[in-house]
Amino acid sequence: MRRKYVTLAVFALVFAWLILIGGKIQYENIFSSYDVNIVSDFRFSDVFVFLAGFVLSFAGLFITDKGYELLLRHYKSVVKIPRLNTRVFALILFLCWLPYIIVFAPGSVLEDSFNSIRQVMGDLRWGNHFPVLYTLFIGLFIKTGELLGNLNIGVLLYSIVQTALMAGVIGYYLSWMLKKGVSAVFVYVSLAFFALFPVFPFYAAVMWKDPLFCCVLLLLSLLLYDIYESGGGMLNRKAAVINYSVLTFLTVFLRNNGVFIVIGCAALILFIYRKQARVILLTQAALLLATAAIQGPIYGKLDIEQDIPAEAAGIPLQQMVRVAVLDGNISEDEKAFLERMLSVEEMKRVYTPLVVDTVKWHEDFKKNVYRESLESAGDFLVSFVKAWGGMFIKNPKIYWDSYCLNTFGFWKWGTRSGNGYIEPRISSEPKQNLYDIKYMDLLGENTAQIRQKLSEFGHKFMLSAGSCFWITLICLCMTLIRGNRCLTFAPFLLLWLTVMVFTPIAFSFRYVFVIALLLPLFLALPNMRTPDGGEGET
Numbered sequence: 001m002r003r004k005y006v007t008l009a010v011f012a013l014v015f016a017w018l019i020l021i022g023g024k025i026q027y028e029n030i031f032s033s034y035d036v037n038i039v040s041d042f043r044f045s046d047v048f049v050f051l052a053g054f055v056l057s058f059a060g061l062f063i064t065d066k067g068y069e070l071l072l073r074h075y076k077s078v079v080k081i082p083r084l085n086t087r088v089f090a091l092i093l094f095l096c097w098l099p100y101i102i103v104f105a106p107g108s109v110l111e112d113s114f115n116s117i118r119q120v121m122g123d124l125r126w127g128n129h130f131p132v133l134y135t136l137f138i139g140l141f142i143k144t145g146e147l148l149g150n151l152n153i154g155v156l157l158y159s160i161v162q163t164a165l166m167a168g169v170i171g172y173y174l175s176w177m178l179k180k181g182v183s184a185v186f187v188y189v190s191l192a193f194f195a196l197f198p199v200f201p202f203y204a205a206v207m208w209k210d211p212l213f214c215c216v217l218l219l220l221s222l223l224l225y226d227i228y229e230s231g232g233g234m235l236n237r238k239a240a241v242i243n244y245s246v247l248t249f250l251t252v253f254l255r256n257n258g259v260f261i262v263i264g265c266a267a268l269i270l271f272i273y274r275k276q277a278r279v280i281l282l283t284q285a286a287l288l289l290a291t292a293a294i295q296g297p298i299y300g301k302l303d304i305e306q307d308i309p310a311e312a313a314g315i316p317l318q319q320m321v322r323v324a325v326l327d328g329n330i331s332e333d334e335k336a337f338l339e340r341m342l343s344v345e346e347m348k349r350v351y352t353p354l355v356v357d358t359v360k361w362h363e364d365f366k367k368n369v370y371r372e373s374l375e376s377a378g379d380f381l382v383s384f385v386k387a388w389g390g391m392f393i394k395n396p397k398i399y400w401d402s403y404c405l406n407t408f409g410f411w412k413w414g415t416r417s418g419n420g421y422i423e424p425r426i427s428s429e430p431k432q433n434l435y436d437i438k439y440m441d442l443l444g445e446n447t448a449q450i451r452q453k454l455s456e457f458g459h460k461f462m463l464s465a466g467s468c469f470w471i472t473l474i475c476l477c478m479t480l481i482r483g484n485r486c487l488t489f490a491p492f493l494l495l496w497l498t499v500m501v502f503t504p505i506a507f508s509f510r511y512v513f514v515i516a517l518l519l520p521l522f523l524a525l526p527n528m529r530t531p532d533g534g535e536g537e538t
Contacts (some may be wrong), residue, residue, distance in 0.1 A: 090171030107159030420508030
């Protein structure tokens, strides 16, 4: 009982802090200037706000816990519901999403998509900023379209295949929950959520790496639950080792922050299962060594461009720029280092607190940083870290404000933005769309009007990444109280932590899209039981 109340208190403190800090953020829109998007200063009255938030959060968590206990003790389905299998679930989802493919054919193709397409077509140098494995996957369809004489056909094939893959993964997920004893009513409500909520068909037919990457993270989460359920015994089974290795390989090579998720999961498995984890850990060590070799010297030999650290570290860069823009405490050496990337005057002109891209993609910044990285990448990185640390010591408040403004879309309740949510369009940027990829209007003259209506519908019912994060924390709290299955949360929480370090923008639901997929599982986890009817111990 004591453990339960300590857990409730710790999470209540977290929520109280989020309420306090979230209430201090004032913003107009994502590209507003630094005198509009601000963080208010702390005041003495904030103590009472924090205390009130703690009391309300503790009460809410306590009531939620009692609700889970009541459901576990008293809920029994009085209706016999037929249990569908993976294929039927997948077919239902595909058919429900098919109208979106028809209306938006050949599919949504954005600026990032065209960077991969241009690499495949030989019009842009290959680079790992857009992961090579994903670009190769796109290339299968683009080259098919080229052979058929119409790249639109290739893009349409991509949309159909990605939709089928996503429907198959979610179909397996729903069938898996039924097998684990989750209420059939809850599973079919989840099916309706996936089939009818617009974010899923939009993501199924967009040429982004995020849908496939998040499907891999979903499968990894399910496998981690199976490992827990077996008491770690699965770690020594050949099939489980192969499945885990394939999923972690895809995690690493489908998105560049995937390596941190793989390392984190391996560390947790080692901590929990120790001796049983030897085989898995050996495969993971081999994967990480292979990743370093492939993405280092092998990519170098193939003339594949690497990400520049100063570009990847969005938040630290944004913090240093904010110090310069607000005329903070900065030494001449630190100012000189910033000038090596972009002039301070130009920083003041283009800086926006919620988006680092206005600096990072500035032509002078790209040219200067690329030149520095070619001349001496190691020295430049050391200078970057030294300047960041020195400015932090002298300007902690500016750094804190910058961090809050650049991340609050991922943790503040109720915050939503169309940016990076769904983008049902084909980029018309002349430098990108060199291939006459355009809407196919399969329904004739009315297709454009239907597209507009569906786009409005998709933006009308928007999920909030911040609210989903709150729900995840609540479910984690309920699961911890029952002392089980917390390993299942690891892929999402590790992904969220990497976003909190590297995100270039305050709002981009696609970065954490996996949370939309995992919500039904997280809601069910606190009351899921092991096959013998007892609760787990992980």
